[in-house]
Amino acid sequence: MSLPTTMKAVVVEQTGGPEVLQYKTDYPVPSPQEGQLLVHNNISGVNYIDTYFRTGLYAAPKPEILGREGAGIVTAVGPNTTGFEVGDRVAWLATGGYAEYTAVPADKTVKIPDGVSDEDVMASFLSGLTVLAFAKETYPVQKGDWVLLHAAAGGAGFLMTQILKSIGAKVIGTAGGAEKCALVKSLGADVVIDYRSEGGKDWVKLVKEATGGRGVDVVYDSVGKDTWEGSLEAVKRKGTIVWFGNASGPVPPIPLPKLSPKCVKIARPTLFGYIETREEFEHYTNELFSLLKSGQLKTKIHKIYPLEDIAQVHKDLEGRKTMGKPLLKP
Ligand code: NDP
Structure with missing residues (x-):
């Protein structure tokens, strides 16, 4: 040809x-x-x-x-x-x-x-591989974990919500607007917060209420600049924050003592760090293809x-x- x-x-x-x-x-x-x-x-x-x-x-x-x-x-x-x-x-x-x-x-x-x-x-390729690697390796999500996921109706968020629910996590998804929130709810999220609405602006308080005052086990935050402080408030003592994107701008340099009061762990992963070798790449692509083929991942x-x-x-x-x-x- x-x-x-x-x-x-x-x-x-x-x-x-x-x-x-x-x-x-x-x-x-x-x-x-x-x-x-x-x-x-x-x-x-x-x-x-x-x-x-x-x-x-x-x-x-x-x-x-x-x-x-x-x-x-x-x-x-x-x-x-x-x-x-x-x-x-x-x-x-x-x-x-x-x-x-x-x-x-x-x-x-x-x-x-x-x-x-x-x-x-x-x-689902770049976004799905990201979601799988971050939910399995960055913080291995466990059944029963409370997870806060920002931008849950986005390209990565739509897939992440499903993966988290399939693991058995309790998902609090944030999204901007009623249509996006309805989409996140349809995926089985336990709590959905429209963080751009009047009622949802204080989403930290709503997260605390949903978790009985304790905070979430892990936050997946790809919004960055606008949410990082709230994410730090919403995470539980000994919890983890996974900052992985900059949709609203980057997370500024954080003084490490800010993590001390709650002994918070932070991660700033990138997909490519988890698929560097051929074996790692095939591991996640095989998993993704099998989820797509079986219809488990929409x-x-x-x-x-x-x-x-x-x-x-x-x-x-x-x-x-x-x-x-x-x-x-x-
Ligand atoms: P999305 O489809 O999620 O689009 C971004 C979403 O972020 C928007 O739809 C919006 O949702 C939300 N958002 C919040 N604040 C803003 C703002 N000020 N401006 C624009 N959007 C805003 O994108 P992707 O699925 O492609 O990526 C999601 C995130 O994950 C990105 O931050 C990306 O960089 C990151 N990512 C990181 C990877 C890594 O390896 N570290 C790999 C893949 C993705 P809403 O209206 O609901 O707030």
Whole structure:
């Protein structure tokens, strides 16, 4: 099969607002290097982390094609690269998903099993692996634990709520607005707080009430700047806070003595720290695929946007307008 030499892609040359996302129709198709595969993306995931690389909150060399995950067909195999053939249907984690073709590392690529759609994988790949690793390893959630989860209707939150409930945890989910709260409730969350409503603004008090004054065993906080202080108040004595994102801005440097009164443990994990080896990557991807195949984990696609609408996706994400996962059709 002959491959085109140019493709549609969204390129960021300098950091900034959504306006720096430049849609191009004549960008060169990359060639796979040693250890790489060329994938023709059928669908790509859009994650909040993409906005950090766009704004420069997270550093990465520019020009850059954003997009940390994709699903599609292998169209070329780089030199000395084993384990994959042209025609394989795969999902990958790397960078460059906002494009028709991406050259990706084979060691962060997996074949998608029959019976699992590209769309289901992209609605749960980066976010689902994150959720599994953070619930199993960062803090191993136990049956009966009280868990506070912020942004529970988001791409990661929608999956996390289900995983926590499947473990048998008691889940307090926060979300902004009635529609998002209804979604979180439908997943079986025990308590749902609309932290943007008048009644929910004092969510710390509501968490304390729900837990009989004790506080939660663990907080999963990806909102950051706006919630970190409340999370510290809402956690129990000897509890754990997992700060894993910056949707409202980063958590500021915290003086360590702030943790002393309640002997609080804090973690600041990243997915890639848990899937560094092939064995670790396959462990979590196998678990995710089996949950999807058995129907135990449901996915929610906010909307599938065409590639040229990428600026709108970033505006919707940062404007808190999405529920579940936004996807991109390159
Ligand atoms: P989401 O779909 O969860 O979108 C972010 C959500 O955060 C919004 O929908 C909104 O929900 C909430 N939010 C609260 N305050 C703000 C604000 N000021 N501006 C914008 N949104 C706000 O995104 P993802 O599922 O892609 O990611 C969720 C979080 O998890 C992100 O912080 C991301 O960085 C983090 N993450 C971290 C990983 C890691 O390895 N450490 C890996 C994957 C994700 P609401 O309206 O309900 O408040």
